[in-house]
Amino acid sequence: AQRVTQPEKLLSVFKGAPVELKCNYSYSGSPELFWYVQYSRQRLQLLLRHISRESIKGFTADLNKGETSFHLKKPFAQEEDSAMYYCAARTTQGGSEKLVFGKGTKLTVNP
Amino acid sequence: KAGVTQTPRYLIKTRGQQVTLSCSPISGHRSVSWYQQTPGQGLQFLFEYFSETQRNKGNFPGRFSGRQFSNSRSEMNVSTLELGDSALYLCASSLLLTGGSGQFFGPGTRLTVL
Numbered sequence A: 001a002q003r004v005t006q007p008e009k010l011l012s013v014f015k016g017a018p019v020e021l022k023c024n025y026s027y028s029g030s031p032e033l034f035w036y037v038q039y040s041r042q043r044l045q046l047l048l049r050h051i052s053r054e055s056i057k058g059f060t061a062d063l064n065k066g067e068t069s070f071h072l073k074k075p076f077a078q079e080e081d082s083a084m085y086y087c088a089a090r091t092t093q094g095g096s097e098k099l100v101f102g103k104g105t106k107l108t109v110n111p
Numbered sequence B: 001k002a003g004v005t006q007t008p009r010y011l012i013k014t015r016g017q018q019v020t021l022s023c024s025p026i027s028g029h030r031s032v033s034w035y036q037q038t039p040g041q042g043l044q045f046l047f048e049y050f051s052e053t054q055r056n057k058g059n060f061p062g063r064f065s066g067r068q069f070s071n072s073r074s075e076m077n078v079s080t081l082e083l084g085d086s087a088l089y090l091c092a093s094s095l096l097l098t099g100g101s102g103q104f105f106g107p108g109t110r111l112t113v114l
Helices: none
Strands: A008-015 A017-019 A032-038 A043-048 A060-064 A069-075 A083-093 A095-099 A105-111 B004-005 B008-015 B019-024 B031-037 B042-050 B055-058 B064-068 B074-078 B087-094 B107-114
Touching: A008 A017, A008 A083, A017 A105, A017 B008, A032 A069, A069 A083, A095 B042, A105 B107, B004 B087, B004 B107, B008 B019, B019 B087, B019 B107, B031 B074, B055 B064, B074 B087
Parallel strands: A008 A105, B008 B107
Antiparallel strands: A017 A069, A032 A043, A032 A083, A060 A069, A083 A095, A083 A105, B004 B019, B019 B074, B031 B042, B031 B087, B042 B055, B064 B074, B087 B107
């Protein structure tokens, strides 16, 4: 089945430490991939898109087609990065296009 | 620009009833998608409307339906409510189909079915 997998439900790091949130997808071809973030008491918002190859708030994500991964990385985590992170893939299934989300990883950055 | 708005924010219904949720997209956005979010299943795609037409559909039963108006506002209807329909319902708007340019989410409507 086509899916987006985020293997870690919870991830805890200390401020200043590197952080990597894992995302694997099981789609063939070249799906369009995204990272969304939800801070406490805020709505879900787009963090970055792989097609833009951008860095937002110090986060980057590289698409690795060989490993079918799209991990989100930041070299030095900050307390304000604590949030729920969702990886998503734009894909076609049964004739319909849709965004498929992983179940999310809750990142906690400790002082 | 004003963000995506959803009304109502909270709803309590009983089994068997029906419910209508409303979503107003960001001005200029013609695509509106609906998602169901539950602790067990996470975010699941319901359907997407673009220019008043349903363009994409997820794997939900026919009890879940929607529509979009000429001003891009969208409504979602759930008939014959079941306990398992209790969830946060999110709508998202985007410029392009299927959130190709990134989707902007509303705050959600929390539906509780008793």
